[in-house]
Amino acid sequence: MIYEYDAVVVGAGNGGLTAAATLCREGIRTVLLEKHNLPGGVASSFVRGRFEFEASLHELCGVGTADSPGSVRKLFSKLGADADFINEKNLFRTIVTGQDGYDVTLESGWDAFRASFVRACPGAGKSLDRLEKLFRKTDEALRYNDKKKGRPNKLVMMMKYGKFLISASHPLDDVLRYLGFSLRERLILETYWSYLGVPAYELNAFHYFEMLKGYIDGGAGIPPHKSYGLSLSLADVILKNGGEIRYNTEVTGFIYGEDGRVTGVYAGGDEYRAKHVISNVIPNNVFEMSDLKHVPRKDRKLVNARKLGISFICIYLGLDRTAEELGIKDYSVFIAHRQSSRGQADADMGMYVVNCLNVAVPEATPEGTCSLFFTVPVFSNGMMKNVTPENYAAFKSETARKYIEDYEKTLGVSIKDSIEEISVSTPATFARYFGAPNGTAYGYELSGWDGVMARTLSLGSELDIKGLSFCGGHSASGDGFGVSYESGVKAAEKAIADIRGERGE
Amino acid sequence: MKKTEKIKLSISKFLKIIPDRLKRIESASDGRPKPRSSYKPNALAEALHPRVQHLTVTETRDLSSDVRLFTLRPDASRGTDRLAPFSAGQYITVFVRVGDRVLSRPYSITSAPYEASEKYEIAVKRKNNGGVSDRIHETWRPGTSVDVSEPMGVFTYEPLRDAADVVAVAGGVGVTPFRSIVRSVLHGDCAARLTLIYGARDRESLLFFDEFSASAESGAIRFIPVTENGDGAVRGVIGADIISEYAPDTAYSLFICGPQAMYRALEKQLPALGLRRKYVRAEVFGQITDPWNEPDATVPDRDVYTLTVRRNGAEEQILCRADESLLSAMERAGIDAPSRCRSGECGFCHSRLVTGECFIPERCDRRREADAVYGYVHPCCAFPRSDLTLEINPV
Incomplete structure (x- = not known):
């Protein structure tokens, strides 16, 4: 059978859900296709006996409080999703055993964070001042960049926002050293590195700081009904706004027009035609389901050059x-x-x-x-070697x-x-439910040349296939619940401009 | 504390981000990306969780007057080269064509995991109600092609969780998962010290009697057969008294598998055994066909309700009796609704209840919290209490 829509969204993960929700709220005729029988992708839960287990979420950053909402809370309320969050006061406790080990608990909120950090590392005050200043300068730089619509004056950037450019182009551990933090202080500050899946000596400092700020500012936010509750709240927005969700419907092919424009997908023996397709599915899999002659050479190279995330x-x-x-x-x-x-x-x-x-x-x-x-x-399949x-x-x-x-x-x-x-x-479980190559939950590794800053600066010149947008943890902003939700909204905005015949980004 | 060594960083690196990136990308191949199946986690997932397994019946054997054992082997000619491995206690769902419909029923794998390199065995009790089990008995012969699901279920022995001593309580054909566990014990794959208390109407209805007796004689397990007339066995019906008589004095895990009536009877007697809840595991065996017997049952105000089934945007109205699950009503009406375990547990039938009220027995309500908040049900153990609209997801 042939179905016709304005937009088809492939995959009901975090990005796919917010993409479809955004489209539906704009009155775009949308269908969301999901191979599993539940929405959410990793944002899910499962029941064993009398327990329901959160499948993947630790906590969201950028949630803020009801009175002072952060970006995630704002995003949900803007979409009309009735999501709720509980704030957790502590960021984390970090224990490293052995000689020179430590056992430190850091709290959220700037004052509490500073106090808890200085309690653990009494000499860190001055370095913390420099870090906070860098955070402020970064915010200013980003505001300036927005004001200039992404085309800032290079000289202004270098003169006024040099520290930002440094953090945007260097690994986390180097920048913390540069700011004067000792080894022990750096290790404690770097604790969250595993959330981005890249060790601190390779992880882009700017990227890490953006996440750290989100946690310190608003504290960790935890949904009361597991992340699956968030997924259902977004599915609800889609259904209430006239969208359709088809579960148990795995996309098996991407359809291209003669001009290389994506015109739809094949799923479950049916054809879904659309003016724009948004893929929450990683480009590797999309290309595997595409006639490669339509995929630009530079994008085939890009995908082959990238390392899969953890x-x-x-x-x-x-x-x-x-x-x-x-x-x-x-x-x-x-x-x-x-x-x-x-x-x-x-x-x-x-x-x-x-x-x-x-x-x-x-x-x-x-x-x-x-x-x-x-x-x-x-990090590698060494652990799974003999399985x-x-x-x-x-x-x-x-x-x-x-x-x-x-x-x-x-x-x-x-x-x-x-x-x-x-x-x-295990990685096989991730592979089973999400189909991601190597069972990656994080898309592409955010290290070195493929860090967030490099990706962001390359937006518009990569994966620029007509009629197709990507969202999810594999896109420019990297992995994480909050950024994946945002990536869906951005993809939807691009799709809406395309569908309405406006010039996209 | 060691003084931090000074480090100099330059903003010029910022200008190199794009050139570096372009150089890295340019040096890569422009060929087809490595296929998913070439990655180990994906290949493992495929081997462990095939969507469907194409098998052939190779042998049949009558275990009693109404239970037949079927041996199933992979059918390479239809694309299944090897069977998915499983854990002792798991089940497969078999897909059976009845007329123009495909119905599915779960059956415990009664052979052992170590035998999965060549075969699965399932034991099917004929219910003589014109349903799936009759169909299987009538049509499955050596050479018959059969499709089954991946192995599923969590009724398995886990040494990290369960006690070293396990008392397995089986009723009737509910002994099938335990036969798999017994064979694993014999083969040295399961370290549990097993006591099998197995009840049936009479001696003839005790399946695998000789096998279990031989295992007991060899000292590998303890086997306590129980029959109503006491013929060649302990006389009575399995209850707390019989269990505590044969259970070890130390902490033990109680595994229960049998007909619904056995659960309900045992459930009331469990407190007398004084077991921690973590040591009691029950396999929900077969769907609930008498919901009025559930302790939390609500009384329907009508005998029959209208069920509007929505799928892929199309709607169809059918009738659903107050005492049948939404899934059964859909199957009766010839709607291919997804299902696997038929006992509320696996969630494969997960569907959205657009409007209407259901009775969901607490005992089999394995939904997630948010499902209840946003109106999702497992139709295999939801019984109508008003007219309803259900949105299902055809496979």
């Missing part, structure tokens, strides 16, 4: 004791046994994060219970045991006896 092993535990009874006090703990992010990224048992949702949302599990969520970044379909279940169980025991030892708690439910996901 994936994860996650361990979900439902425990039949409360967090209090078990002695678990932190919402979020980062644990490592090596100092630098280089060592942490390269090694098995390098670093991992453990969240206890009940600390932030007490009613997240039934009374008398709590849940723990372990996240282990998988076969036959020993996969045993691999999951052994991996879980290893991390659970390490957590017990590091925190001095005992949880094994309280496990009522356990589930483990």
Whole structure:
């Protein structure tokens, strides 16, 4: 069958949902096609026994409070989604064991952040001043750049915003050194690096600072009904505004016109024609489903040049004791046994994060219970090297045991006896549900030449295929819930201009 | 503390961002990107979770007057080279054509994981109601082509969670997942110390009796057969008394699998066993066909309601009895609605309840919190309490 729409959105992940919601609210006839039977992609949850587990979200940055909303809260309310968030006071606790190790908890809000940081690192005051100044200058530079519609006067940028240009073009660890932070201070400040999947010596400083600011400003925001609640709230916006969502509908081909313009997709044996297609699906997969002669040579090269982002092993535990009874006090703990992010990224048992949702949302599990969520970044497939379909279940169980025991030892708690439910996901799980190559959850690695600044400066000259826009963690702004939501809105705006015959970006 | 070494950074690097990037991109190939299937996680996912497995019935064997064992092997001629591995206790959903409809029913895999390199075995009890099980008994012969799902389910032994001692309580054909676990124990793949308490009407209805007896004689498991007349077995109906008599003195995990009536009876007696909730695991075996027997059942104000089914934008009105699930009503009306476990657990039938009220037994409500907030249901265990409109997602 042939269906005709103004816009087709491929994939109901975070970006696809906000893209479709934005289109529908503008009265664009839209269908959202999703291969799974649920919306959200990684923004999902699952039920085991009496527990519902958050599948992927730790916390959102840029949420802010109801009185002083941040970008994410604003985005949801602008779309008319009835999403709610709970703010968590602490940013994280970070533990590095061994000689020169530390155990530090940082709080959100500028004053509390500064106080908690200086408590842990008494000599850091001056460097923190310089960091805050850099943040201010960065905001000014971005405002100036917006005012000049992305074509700033180079001389002005260099004279007035030199520090911004430095942070925008150097790795995080170098910039923190430049600002005068000691090794220990840098390591603590860099704790969030795993959220962007790139060690601090390769991660773009500007990019990291934007995220850090989001966390310090508004604190961590956590949706009360798991990230799946956010996904359903966006699906609701689409349906209420006359959009259609077709689940269990996997796109298998992209259709191009003679002029190279994307004119639709094939899915489930049907053809969906559209004036504009938005792909929440990573370009690798789109090109795999395209006649390559239509894909510009430079974009084929771009995709082949890029390195895929990291994936994860996650361990979900439902425990039949409360967090209090078990002695678990932190919402979020980062644990490592090596100092630098280089060592942490390269090694098995390098670093991992453990969240206890009940600390932030007490009613997240039934009374008398709590849940723990372990996240282990998988940087290469070294960890999965010896895994076969036959020993996969045993691999999951052994991996879980290893991390659970390490957590017990590091925190001095005992949880094994309280496990009522356990589930483990791996890169194969990500590959299964999202189809992303190598099971990546983060799109492309944001390192070096493919960092956020390089991508942003190249907007408009890359992946510039007529009738097609991309959104999601693989797009210019990189991974993360907040930026993925925003990427969908941006893609929709571009699509709307295209559909209405206005000049796009 | 070590003094921080000074570092100089230059803004000129900013100007190199684009040239660097272009150079990197230019040096890459302009060929087809590596296909997804060439990545290990994707290949693993494909092997573990095939959308469909094309199999052939190779042997059949009657286990009792109404239960038949079917051996299924991969059908390479239709594209399935090898079976997806599974964990002992999991099930597959089989797709059966009845007239012009394809119906699906879940059956526990009763062979062991180590045998999955060559075969799955399932045991099907004939219900004599003109349904899927009759169809299977009537038409499946050696050589019959059969399509099944990937292995599914979480009724498996997990040493990190479960006690080292496991008491498996089975009723009737509900013994099938335990036979898989027993065979895993025998093969050395499962470290649980297993006591199998297996109840049936009479000696003839105890499936795999000789196999379990032999396993018990070898000392690999303990086997306690229970029949109503006590013929060659413990006399009675499995309850807290029989369980506590044969259960070990130390902490043990209780695994339960059997007909609905057995659950309801056992559920009431569980407190007497004093087990931590984490040590009780029940496989919801078969769909609820008598919702009025659920402790939280609400009383319908009519016998039959109108169910408007929406799919891909088209609507169709059918009738749904108050005592049948929305899924059953759709199947009766010839609508191919998605389903797998038929017991509320797997979520494959997840659908949007656009309007109307349902009764969802608390025992099988495995929806996510937000599903309830935004009006989504699992039609396999939702019973109408008003006229309703349901939006389903055909596969």
